[in-house]
Structure formats: structure tokens, C-alpha cells
Amino acid sequence: MEKILFLSHTDENGDLSSIALEALTAASETAAGLGAELTVGLFGGTVTEALRRIDGRVLIVEGAEFGVSRYATDIAAAEALVKAGEATIVIAPGDSRTLRSFAGLAARFNAKVDTHVTGIETAGGLRVSRWFYRQRMQAQLSRTARPWFIAVEGGVFRPYEAKGSADVRRLSLDPPSTRTQVVEVRAAQSGTQTIKPDAKLLFVAGAGWTKKQKDGNVHVDEAAELILDFLKKADASLGSSKSLVDLQGEGQVLPFMSHLNQVGQTGSTPRHPKGLATCCHGEEPHVVGWRFINERRAINLDANCGWAQGKADVLYVADAFEVMREVNRLLG
Numbered sequence: 001m002e003k004i005l006f007l008s009h010t011d012e013n014g015d016l017s018s019i020a021l022e023a024l025t026a027a028s029e030t031a032a033g034l035g036a037e038l039t040v041g042l043f044g045g046t047v048t049e050a051l052r053r054i055d056g057r058v059l060i061v062e063g064a065e066f067g068v069s070r071y072a073t074d075i076a077a078a079e080a081l082v083k084a085g086e087a088t089i090v091i092a093p094g095d096s097r098t099l100r101s102f103a104g105l106a107a108r109f110n111a112k113v114d115t116h117v118t119g120i121e122t123a124g125g126l127r128v129s130r131w132f133y134r135q136r137m138q139a140q141l142s143r144t145a146r147p148w149f150i151a152v153e154g155g156v157f158r159p160y161e162a163k164g165s166a167d168v169r170r171l172s173l174d175p176p177s178t179r180t181q182v183v184e185v186r187a188a189q190s191g192t193q194t195i196k197p198d199a200k201l202l203f204v205a206g207a208g209w210t211k212k213q214k215d216g217n218v219h220v221d222e223a224a225e226l227i228l229d230f231l232k233k234a235d236a237s238l239g240s241s242k243s244l245v246d247l248q249g250e251g252q253v254l255p256f257m258s259h260l261n262q263v264g265q266t267g268s269t270p271r272h273p274k275g276l277a278t279c280c281h282g283e284e285p286h287v288v289g290w291r292f293i294n295e296r297r298a299i300n301l302d303a304n305c306g307w308a309q310g311k312a313d314v315l316y317v318a319d320a321f322e323v324m325r326e327v328n329r330l331l332g
């Protein structure tokens with residue numbers, strides 16, 4: 001019989017992130033589908049809050065040294081949990097902290113590893129699916145090799161809801177000696193943190209924000225103000241077209257924008273329930289990055305822009321400066 005281990009670190013509050021709760025649903029459904037045993041393996045500075053959200057058999061490694069994201073301590077804790085859980089299949093959230101040591105962890109067990117998994121099926125044997133070639137081809141994979149380590153993408157499964165209580169076993173583990181001291185965490189963005197995978201709304205800015213407007217002038221400072229004000233009030237994540245981030249490389253156009261924000265064929269494929277594109281033409285290489293956005297709206301001066309060609313649910317043919325000024329005013 002397969003033995004499935006859900007493996008995750010906790011966050012700074014000792015809780016599980018939403019992507020971790022989603023991966024736990026994936027592990028729980030996989031265990032149910034295969035008739036396998038499920039163990040939850042948690043590590044972190046503290047796991048107290050996380051324990052309120054889970055049930056069943058739980059193994060924990062807890063201690064201040066395991067509270068920070070550091071390869072040596074993360075992999076030591078994870079290794080102890082995989083060993084104690086005698087796992088044949090390990091399912092983990094595909095977040096940046098996990099992925100940093102996941103392949104190394106798999107190597108310690110001579111395991112096979114698949115990341116960016118967006119679907120798991122159990123009927124007729126375990127199969128996982130993931131996208132290749134910039135989200136253009138989807139493949140289903142099955143493996144006979146065990147252990148099999150699987151990192152799941154966010155936004156695919158429902159967050160886990162516990163039905164019972166947790167039966168907790170604490171593993172005592174001496175932290176390995178480390179040379180790395182974690183001093184602080186700095187966000188990749190300069191200034192405001194604009195990429196928020198958990199946000200309900202993706203706000204995309206296009207190059208139009210930097211173009212001459214109807215008075216014959218550019219209004220980049222006002223554009224920056226309107227965009228930041230909206231992001232703050234709506235708690236939205238910021239995406240960009242390629243043209244805008246490329247302009248950025250030529251000079252500081254919008255100070256908070258970087259290539260990390262680029263959505264599209266050569267950018268990211270974020271997952272948010274809703275998206276609003278502003279001053280962005282909606283060309284195919286950009287819109288292909290919107291394939292997981294459920295409800296799409298766009299604001300463009302051009303009634304014939306790409307969004308009007310069946311790519312958006314709603315297109316507002318309007319001046320984005322005026323619309324966003326009013327939206328920000330209404331948001332208060």
C-alpha cells in the first residue's frame with residue numbers, strides 16, 4: 001500500500017499558507033483515491049496554528065532554527081519527516097521555500113520528483129498533470145519508481161478543511177550546524193511589494209500608461225500614483241505587458257515595475273479569480289498568460305483592441321486615467 005506524506009513548512013505565525021492548505025487537499029484526495037495512508041509532516045519555528053487546521057496522523061519538527069527559510073535546516077527537518085512517515089509518495093506545496101530544497105530532498109531518497117503539478121488523478125493508478133512549453137502543452141505522467149515527490153501549484157485545489165482532530169507525534173531533531181544566518185527577508189521588488197499570488201484581482205498595466213495622452217503630454221507620475229493607489233485599495237496583484245517592462249529597462253518609467261511582473265508567453269501565467277487590463281492592447285502573446293484568470297475585463301481607448309476580439313468578458317472603451325481616478329475615489 002502507498003504511504004503518502006503531505007510535507008510543508010509553516011509560516012512565521014506557525015500557520016499553513018493557502019497554497020499549503022490546497023496541497024493538503026491534493027494529498028488527502030490522492031490518499032482517498034488510492035486507498036493509501038496519509039500522514040501530515042510539518043516543520044517550522046512553531047506549528048501551533050497549523051495544527052488547528054488539520055486532522056489525522058501528524059508528525060512535527062518544531063524549533064526556532066526551523067522557523068526560517070534555509071536550505072540546511074529545511075532539508076534536515078524534511079528528511080526526518082519523510083523517513084518517519086516511510087513515505088512512498090510525498091506531496092508538497094510548490095512555493096519558493098519548498099522548491100529551494102525539494103529536489104535535493106528527493107535526491108537524498110533516490111526519489112523521482114515532479115514540480116509545477118496542476119492536477120492529480122487516481123483512477124487506474126496515480127497520474128499527475130503539468131504544463132510544458134510555456135503552458136502550451138499539458139502532459140499526464142505516471143511513474144512506477146518510488147518514492148515519488150510531487151510539488152503542487154497554487155490555485156488548483158480547494159484549501160483543506162479539517163473534519164476531526166490531529167494525532168500529533170513530535171520528532172526530536174538536533175538542527176544541523178549551519179554557516180548561514182538569516183538576517184532578514186527582502187522582497188524582490190524595490191519599494192512596494194506588488195506581486196501577490198493570493199490576491200483576488202490581477203491588475204495589468206500596459207504601455208499605454210506611458211504614452212502621450214489626449215492633451216499631447218505623457219503623465220507617467222500620475223499613472224504611477226493611480227496604479228499604486230488602486231493596488232493598495234483593492235489589495236490587487238500587479239501584472240504588466242512586455243512592452244511596459246521593456247520600456248522600464250530603458251529608464252525608470254514606473255519605479256515599482258520589473259520583469260517579474262510580466263504576464264504572457266514569455267512572462268508568467270498567474271492564477272487569480274479576476275483580472276483587469278488597463279492601457280494594454282491585449283495581443284495574443286500577452287493574453288496567453290491570462291489563461292487561468294476566470295473573469296477578464298479591460299479598459300482601452302481602442303474599441304478594436306485585442307480584448308474586443310473575444311479575449312475579455314467585458315471591455316470598457318474608455319480612458320483608463322479617468323476610470324481609475326474615479327474607481328480610486330469610489331474605493332475611498
Ligand SMILES: Cc1cc2nc3c(=O)[nH]c(=O)nc-3n(C[C@H](O)[C@H](O)[C@H](O)COP(=O)(O)OP(=O)(O)OC[C@H]3O[C@@H](n4cnc5c(N)ncnc54)[C@H](O)[C@@H]3O)c2cc1C
Pocket residue numbers: 205206207208209211213240241242243244262263264265266267268278279280281282283284285286287289299300301302305318319320321
Ligand atoms: C515571441 C514574443 C513573445 C512575447 N511575449 C509577451 C509576453 O509574455 N507578454 C506580453 O505582454 N507581450 C509579449 N509579447 C509582445 C506582445 O505581442 C505585445 O507587443 C505587447 O503585449 C504589447 O504591450 P501593450 O499592450 O502594453 O502595448 P501597446 O501595444 O503599445 O498598447 C498600448 C495600449 O494602450 C492603450 N491606451 C493608451 N492610452 C490609453 C488610455 N488613456 N486609456 C486606455 N487605453 C489606453 C492603446 O489604445 C493601446 O491599445 C511578445 C511578443 C513576441 C513576438
